[in-house]
Amino acid sequence: MSAALPSVSRAHALRRPSLKDYSRTALRERFAARGWPAYRADQVMDWLYRSDVDSIEAMTNLPATLRSEIAEAFDVGGLEVETTRTSVDGTQKLLLAAADGARIEAVLIPEERRHTLCLSTQVGCPLTCDFCATGALGFTRNLTTGEILDQVLEARRRLPPGETLTNVVFMGMGEPLLNLPAVSEAIRVLVDPKALGLAPRRVTVSTAGVLPQIGPLLEVAPIHLAVSLHATTDAVRDVLVPLNKRFPIDALLRTLREDPNIHRRRPVFFEYTLMEDVNDSIEDARRLPGLLRGIPSKVNVIPMNPHADAPYRPPRPEVVDRFTAALHAAGVRVTLRRDRGRDIDAACGQLANRVAKGAANANPTGDVGPADSAD
Ligand code: SF4
Numbered sequence: 001m002s003a004a005l006p007s008v009s010r011a012h013a014l015r016r017p018s019l020k021d022y023s024r025t026a027l028r029e030r031f032a033a034r035g036w037p038a039y040r041a042d043q044v045m046d047w048l049y050r051s052d053v054d055s056i057e058a059m060t061n062l063p064a065t066l067r068s069e070i071a072e073a074f075d076v077g078g079l080e081v082e083t084t085r086t087s088v089d090g091t092q093k094l095l096l097a098a099a100d101g102a103r104i105e106a107v108l109i110p111e112e113r114r115h116t117l118c119l120s121t122q123v124g125c126p127l128t129c130d131f132c133a134t135g136a137l138g139f140t141r142n143l144t145t146g147e148i149l150d151q152v153l154e155a156r157r158r159l160p161p162g163e164t165l166t167n168v169v170f171m172g173m174g175e176p177l178l179n180l181p182a183v184s185e186a187i188r189v190l191v192d193p194k195a196l197g198l199a200p201r202r203v204t205v206s207t208a209g210v211l212p213q214i215g216p217l218l219e220v221a222p223i224h225l226a227v228s229l230h231a232t233t234d235a236v237r238d239v240l241v242p243l244n245k246r247f248p249i250d251a252l253l254r255t256l257r258e259d260p261n262i263h264r265r266r267p268v269f270f271e272y273t274l275m276e277d278v279n280d281s282i283e284d285a286r287r288l289p290g291l292l293r294g295i296p297s298k299v300n301v302i303p304m305n306p307h308a309d310a311p312y313r314p315p316r317p318e319v320v321d322r323f324t325a326a327l328h329a330a331g332v333r334v335t336l337r338r339d340r341g342r343d344i345d346a347a348c349g350q351l352a353n354r355v356a357k358g359a360a361n362a363n364p365t366g367d368v369g370p371a372d373s374a375d
Helices: 008-014 024-033 038-050 064-073 133-137 145-157 176-191 211-220 234-240 249-258 282-292 317-329 350-356
Strands: 080-086 092-097 103-110 115-118 122-124 139-142 167-170 203-207 224-228 268-274 297-303 334-336
Touching: 024 038, 024 176, 092 145, 103 145, 115 145, 139 176, 145 176, 167 176, 176 203, 176 211, 203 211, 211 224, 211 249, 224 249, 249 282, 268 317, 282 297, 282 317, 297 317, 317 334
Parallel strands: 115 167, 167 203, 203 224, 224 268, 268 297, 297 334
Antiparallel strands: 080 092, 092 103, 103 115, 122 139
């Protein structure tokens, strides 16, 4: 008989579910279905998210027989840290491996009064946006809820003592709305006051515009929605974000305008990656406010973080200034997002892509310290 290893997706299908794959309500139901008291699920949630234990054996307020029954049906998940890169600005990029060897990225961004984690929801991404390193990786599979939450736990372990993770953004590898069931469960655990305890307004989920899933996502909790817009015409967006051919700008904006969960206290964050001579003209800056009319919103302008897998570059600083000034003048709430971690391949998919091509193997120990010595 062949001794071939199972493929990534087959190995994944064979695993036991993680206890972290479930929100509190779902875990209570799973426990009840097996005849275990529902309050035991609450105790397990405490161990997972408050005490951060990595084994069922360590859950010592559960009877030993119950612990072994739980261990037969579930595991506790966990991701292996393969590589950590720390930028001169403090941004940490983690390359993480799942049990089946699939690699994903998470980026921890320290700022003066907050710590933000950018996490992944898929291994690769099926949407092939033209400017994105993750799109160039192709798509392998969806992450489980447990794998999404393990990124949060891993990031939390890296914070200075006494500090907490304040913000989570679903903007890493993958399109979250193509993995909505797992993303929704992860959000429930993130905002569960007795689990990870984030305020819903501190959670942001980004989409390229999977219209049918926007309404259901916004029903999960009062989180924020970010939309990767990146263009003001369908001709340009069709190239940058091919999903636009299915859900064009007009339909996307109409969906947002009509969604009852989008209002002044819960505006949409439009992401607009500025690329030289592609979407940075003064005509674009003048068209954008008209497109956004009637949608409570903020625009994040992000000069392109260049990488080898895309032919795009950031505009010159004066062009960036002209673009943002035109938006300001038109009454648009706009922020220019500072470039974080450019020296460590911090844009989504860049590090995994580099590792996939073997370029990171020069540093098998992982930690690379300050970025100027990163490569
Ligand atoms: S930008 Fe986002 S949606 Fe587009 S290919 Fe990259 S990860 Fe996927």
